[in-house]
Amino acid sequence: MTETRSLEPEEWELWDTWMRAQRLLTRELERGLQHDCDISKAEFSVLVTLWQAAGREMRVGELSESLDWDKSRVSHQLTRMEKRGFVKRTQYGADGRRAGIGLTAEGRRAAQSAILVHGGNIRRHFLDSLTPEQASVIRAWSVQAVDRLEPRRSEAAGDGAS
Amino acid sequence: MTETRSLEPEEWELWDTWMRAQRLLTRELERGLQHDCDISKAEFSVLVTLWQAAGREMRVGELSESLDWDKSRVSHQLTRMEKRGFVKRTQYGADGRRAGIGLTAEGRRAAQSAILVHGGNIRRHFLDSLTPEQASVIRAWSVQAVDRLEPRRSEAAGDGAS
DNA sequence: AATCTAGAGTTGACGTGACAACTCCCTCGG
DNA sequence: CCGAGGGAGTTGTCACGTCAACTCTAGATT
Secondary structure (H helix, E strand, O other): OOOOOOOOHHHHHHHHHHHHHHHHHHHHHHHHHHHHHOOOHHHHHHHHHHHHOOOOOEEHHHHHHHHOOOHHHHHHHHHHHHHHOOEEEEEOOOOOOOEEEEEOHHHHHHHHHHHHHHHHHHHHHOHHHOOHHHHHHHHHHHHHHHHHHOOOOOOOOOOOOO | OOOOOOOOHHHHHHHHHHHHHHHHHHHHHHHHHHHHHOOOHHHHHHHHHHHHOOOOOEEHHHHHHHHOOOHHHHHHHHHHHHHHOOEEEEEOOOOOOOEEEEEOHHHHHHHHHHHHHHHHHHHHHOHHHOOHHHHHHHHHHHHHHHHHHOOOOOOOOOOOOO
């Protein structure tokens, strides 16, 4: 105990700088999203996921699984987005109350435009700042970290290429 | 504009995986902090910053600058932490109302223990997962990103070492 | 069939974070 | 002396995120 020493200054500095870089980058991107598309990062995530479902309605559980969000978080987010008119909850079965989630016309419009704009921002702020070597190291570390930290989804991660 | 093409699938996948890794890692660390030390990441940040001031009282503006947080965010956080008994606001001048911020005894205790425990968690979950090459690439990218995204603080980053 | 239970979804409470409006005091210019 | 302006902090509001408690339905048990 007395000499756990926690972290060496240089270790702490690596951690701190890395965290700071992430925070700055995500903040910048979120600001861009808000400014250019008037939607939040959370809204973007939901829009993209539903967009990728290509018109098919999703269930809350599917969204939750796919986004790796708590179900209640998804529910709260859907409530907010329903108020904004981006998504609608529909009845699933004939009698039951299970909700299917679909994009409204406005949701589709917002999703399409946001994907373009935000994609461009990601390229400008992140991808273009990486040397090929950095890209490959970061990719490798990320895959390894996700693998280690995310028990399920070990296979079928959906990464298709390479 | 018409053919921005947004992102290639492989670019998108790099971005997505990286974000996912970050999210998983920070979630894990935050859970550890909450579970082991019963404090949040935000509380930890404030405690550490005040701890590093070694007893000297700080001003809200200094905290805000040092954490790179909005001043109102600092103020809200201090209100909550004052309620929990971690910090206290003291009068600064003889007559004025400028507040100095200091740790309470309980705040000092919490800070000390959290720095140890959390440091260990950072090592286990992050530092130990890095090869030397990954560490150096990530360090380089982070420095470069912070430099690009954080106009002020170009020099005198305040972390002491190198 | 009556009930138990597991799963899906919702709700409420609360901490977190961003932004804008506000207060207070101090200083500067008339 | 008075009022304009500005810096430091605070407060309000709203969106986001987590946890625990709740509701409702359907399938399982008896």
